[in-house]
Amino acid sequence: MSKIEIPQEMLHKLGPAMAMDVHWIDVKLKNGKTYYRLVVRGSRYITGFHTDKDGIGRIPFSSKDIKNIRRQSAFKCYPFW
Structure with a gap:
């Protein structure tokens, strides 16, 4: 199980x-x-993808790799930010 902490400066998002x-x-x-559509639990930790059982799985990056986050987008066809 992955438990990747979201950087403090991005938690408000x-x-x-x-x-x-x-x-x-x-x-x-x-x-x-x-x-897209990653699950966050405890208002701080990314635990898996929405398709993982109970939202718990392996994530292929670490906390230091995160540039930006946003609430789930309904459409992937729009530009990311």
């Missing part, structure tokens, strides 16, 4: 929980890659 203490976010990495 989470907004209110979408379900009981769960957020879904999109993450943009410093290398330009984008990951």
